[in-house]
Amino acid sequence: GNSVTQMEGPVTLSEEAFLTINCTYTATGYPSLFWYVQYPGEGLQLLLKATKADDKGSNKGFEATYRKETTSFHLEKGSVQVSDSAVYFCALSASGGSYIPTFGRGTSLIVHP
């Protein structure tokens, strides 16, 4: 079956530090890949997505590249802010027939001033 593996959290950084949150996946077919973010007290919302190999999704300074050869979709940001503190979920949705969205367990990011 499909699965998503994310790095364990929490990830604790100082403001303006570089961020990487690792995500790898297992899927049949040709999945679309997503990063969702959940800010404190809010619901999940889409951060970025990529729908085919070598696509780069980007939003709010965050980026992730769909790497089919390494089955990865790592999230990066060059300079984090305190307001980026949240839980980040990597997810996939596999194409071809019916599909089931699959989420990783989430990685908590804490950014200190």
Added chain:
Amino acid sequence: EAGVAQSPRYKIIEKRQSVAFWCNPISGHATLYWYQQILGQGPKLLIQFQNNGVVDDSQLPKDRFSAERLKGVDSTLKIQPAKLEDSAVYLCASSSPSGFSTDTQYFGPGTRLTVL
């Protein structure tokens, strides 16, 4: 544009009682999802509807959970009877009419269920 609405936001019940959650998706969204999110874990899909029909319910514990989506709009998720391990946040999401894997899901605020 109004977002996905869910009610109630919080519910506390005793084990073996019944509970129902309601979801109203974004207008025009054909696909509706119910997830269970246990503390410290990612959302787990329980059931997915496309209009009135069920696309997938393979992870729905059908002996106690049921869901329906009448007229392809609102949806209700019911647990009867509840167990302690059902304590979780129940999330509803909807996506645009295409029904493809590339669709972005829009999530409601969730219902936090505590079973005592």
